Amino acid sequence: MVAARITVNGKETAISPAAPHTTTLDFLRDRGLTGTKEGCAEGECGACSVLVARPGVHKPTDWVAVNACLVPVAALDGQEITTSEGLATAGEPGTPSTLHPVQQEMAVRGGSQCGYCTPGFVCSMAAEYYRPGRCAHAEPSDGADAEHGPNGFDLHALSGNLCRCTGYRPIRDAAFAVGTPADDDPLARRREEAPPAPVATEYTQDGRTFVRKETLAETLRVLSERPDAVPVAGSTDWGVEVNIRSRRADCVVALDRLPELRELRVESDHIEIGAALTLTEIERRLDGGVPLLAELFPQFASRLIRNGATLGGNLGTGSPIGDSPPVLLALEASVVLAHADGEREVPLTEYFTGYRQSVRRPGELIRAVRIPLPLSRVTAFHKIAKRRFDDISSVAVAFALDIEDGVVRKARIGLGGVAATPIRARSAEAALEGRAWSAETCAAAAALLRAEGTPMSDHRASAGYRAAMLGQSMLKLYAQTSEAVSA
Ligand SMILES: Cc1cc2nc3c(=O)[nH]c(=O)nc-3n(C[C@H](O)[C@H](O)[C@H](O)COP(=O)(O)OP(=O)(O)OC[C@H]3O[C@@H](n4cnc5c(N)ncnc54)[C@H](O)[C@@H]3O)c2cc1C
Ligand code: FES
Ligand code: FES
Incomplete structure (x- = not known):
C-alpha cells in the first residue's frame, strides 16, 4: 500500500x-x-x-x-x-x-x-x-x-x-x-x-490503524473480523469524543466515501438517502423536495458541521436529542442496515431500544434511510434551544399531517429530548386523526402532547419547560397553518 x-x-x-x-x-x-x-x-x-x-x-x-x-x-x-x-x-x-x-x-x-x-x-x-x-x-x-x-x-x-x-x-x-x-x-x-x-x-502507527476500504462489502468484512473497530463517517461526533473525552480506537474504519452509502435515489414510492451523504449534500441535492428536511437543515448545527455530518452518524449515536430522528419519525422513515450476512430494513419506530441503544448488531452499518412517498402536505419542525442557530435541542418536535376537507386524516409526530429515545407522540396523533383541524382539536392534542414522554430537568431546560414547549409547539403549528389549510 x-x-x-x-x-x-x-x-x-x-x-x-x-x-x-x-x-x-x-x-x-x-x-x-x-x-x-x-x-x-x-x-x-x-x-x-x-x-x-x-x-x-x-x-x-x-x-x-x-x-x-x-x-x-x-x-x-x-x-x-x-x-x-x-x-x-x-x-x-x-x-x-x-x-x-x-x-x-x-x-x-x-x-x-x-x-x-x-x-x-x-x-x-x-x-x-x-x-x-x-x-x-x-x-x-x-x-x-x-x-x-x-x-x-x-x-x-x-x-x-x-x-x-x-x-x-x-x-x-x-x-x-x-x-x-x-x-x-x-x-x-x-x-x-x-x-x-x-x-x-491502511495507516498504522503505534499499534493503531485507520482503515478505508473501497467497497461496502470489504468494509463490512473488516467490521465483522474486528469487533473493536469504530466506524466513522463525518467525525463530527467521534472527533469530539477523541479531543474532549480522549477516546482512542485501535481501529477506525472510514465510511464517508463509500459509494454504496452515498446514493440519493427518488423512486415511485420512496426516497432513499445514503447514510454517508453529508447534510449539506442532501440539502442541496433535494433542493426543498422534502420540505420537512428542508426545515431541519438550517437548524442543525452550523454549515461547517453540516458539511461533515451525516444521517448515518446522527442515528448511529443513538442520541435522544439528535435532530434528525424526530423528523424521520414524522416522515415514517426506515433504516436499511447492512451486515456481512445481508441487509434488512427496520422502521425507525423499532430502531431505538434504549438510551443510546438500538437494534443495530455488532458489525452492522446503516447503509441508507428510506422515506415513503407521497409526503404529507402539512409539516413543521420546531427546535427549542437556547440559541436560534448552532445549539443542541432542549426539545424538538416534528409534525407531518394529512388534512383533507378540513379533517385530519393522518398525523405523525416525532419528539426528541423528552425520553431516553426519540419517540412518536402516539396519544396526540390519535387525538388529531379523524377530527376537524380546529383550535379545539389542537388544544386537546396539545394537552396530550404535554404529557408525552418522561422529560427530565437538566442544565438546558427543566422538565416542566420541556412539557410546556411540547404543547406550545402544537398550538404554534395550528396558528401557522390554519389559514393556509382552510384556504
Ligand atoms: C458543534 C457541534 C454541533 C452539533 N449540533 C448538532 C445539532 O444541532 N443537532 C444534532 O442532531 N447533532 C448535532 N451535533 C452532533 C453531530 O454533528 C451529529 O450527530 C452528526 O449527524 C454526526 O454525523 P457524523 O457523520 O459526523 O458521525 P460520526 O462522528 O462519524 O459518527 C458518530 C457515531 O455514529 C456511528 N456511525 C456513523 N455512521 C454510521 C453508519 N452509517 N452506520 C452506523 N453507525 C454509524 C459512529 O460509529 C459513531 O459512533 C453537533 C456536533 C457538534 C460538534
Ligand atoms: S478578531 Fe475575531 S476573535 Fe479577535
Ligand atoms: S477549534 Fe475547531 S471549531 Fe473550534
Whole structure:
C-alpha cells in the first residue's frame, strides 16, 4: 500500500508520522501552517476551518469548509486541502503576498481585530465565495435580506464561526462585498475537474490503524473480523469524543466515501438517502423536495458541521436529542442496515431500544434511510434551544399531517429530548386523526402532547419547560397553518 499523503495548498506531504487519531488541525500546525487555529477543539468556534476539495453537487468539485479539529488527517489520505495561507497567492520573494478577495474585503472593512478567528472566517467565507450558483442579484435589493447579501452570499455559511472582539457587522459587510471569482482563479478552475478519488488506506502507527476500504462489502468484512473497530463517517461526533473525552480506537474504519452509502435515489414510492451523504449534500441535492428536511437543515448545527455530518452518524449515536430522528419519525422513515450476512430494513419506530441503544448488531452499518412517498402536505419542525442557530435541542418536535376537507386524516409526530429515545407522540396523533383541524382539536392534542414522554430537568431546560414547549409547539403549528389549510 502506498504511504498516506495529503496535498496542502498544492504541495503533497506525507501524513506519517502523525497518529491515526491526529486531527488535521494538529497536523497542519505541526508543519508550521499556524494560520489554522484551535479555539475549542469541539466544532463550536470555526477557528480551525479549512477548505477540502470534495465531490461537487453542481460542479465536479466543491471547495467545502470543514472543522479541521474534528477530522483525522488520516481520513484525508489522497485528498486536497487549502488553508488560509494557501488562499493568498505568494508573491515574488521580497514582495508582499496578494490577498485573496475574501481576505482583502475582511482587511479593508475592518473585519479583523486580534485576528485569532480570522483565518477560520476567511476559509468559511471562501467556501461560500466559490459556491456554484451564488450570484449577484440584478437589483441589489432583489433576493437580499438580513441573511443574504446582494452578492448572493448566504450568511449561514459563517454560522459556525465565532469572533470575540471585532463584532459581526464588519465581517458581514466583508461577506456581502465579495464579488465573483475571476476566470483565471486557480481554486475556481479546480472546481471544473474531478475531485480527488477516495484512496484505500491502511495507516498504522503505534499499534493503531485507520482503515478505508473501497467497497461496502470489504468494509463490512473488516467490521465483522474486528469487533473493536469504530466506524466513522463525518467525525463530527467521534472527533469530539477523541479531543474532549480522549477516546482512542485501535481501529477506525472510514465510511464517508463509500459509494454504496452515498446514493440519493427518488423512486415511485420512496426516497432513499445514503447514510454517508453529508447534510449539506442532501440539502442541496433535494433542493426543498422534502420540505420537512428542508426545515431541519438550517437548524442543525452550523454549515461547517453540516458539511461533515451525516444521517448515518446522527442515528448511529443513538442520541435522544439528535435532530434528525424526530423528523424521520414524522416522515415514517426506515433504516436499511447492512451486515456481512445481508441487509434488512427496520422502521425507525423499532430502531431505538434504549438510551443510546438500538437494534443495530455488532458489525452492522446503516447503509441508507428510506422515506415513503407521497409526503404529507402539512409539516413543521420546531427546535427549542437556547440559541436560534448552532445549539443542541432542549426539545424538538416534528409534525407531518394529512388534512383533507378540513379533517385530519393522518398525523405523525416525532419528539426528541423528552425520553431516553426519540419517540412518536402516539396519544396526540390519535387525538388529531379523524377530527376537524380546529383550535379545539389542537388544544386537546396539545394537552396530550404535554404529557408525552418522561422529560427530565437538566442544565438546558427543566422538565416542566420541556412539557410546556411540547404543547406550545402544537398550538404554534395550528396558528401557522390554519389559514393556509382552510384556504
Ligand atoms: C458543534 C457541534 C454541533 C452539533 N449540533 C448538532 C445539532 O444541532 N443537532 C444534532 O442532531 N447533532 C448535532 N451535533 C452532533 C453531530 O454533528 C451529529 O450527530 C452528526 O449527524 C454526526 O454525523 P457524523 O457523520 O459526523 O458521525 P460520526 O462522528 O462519524 O459518527 C458518530 C457515531 O455514529 C456511528 N456511525 C456513523 N455512521 C454510521 C453508519 N452509517 N452506520 C452506523 N453507525 C454509524 C459512529 O460509529 C459513531 O459512533 C453537533 C456536533 C457538534 C460538534
Ligand atoms: S477549534 Fe473550534 S471549531 Fe475547531
Ligand atoms: S478578531 Fe479577535 S476573535 Fe475575531
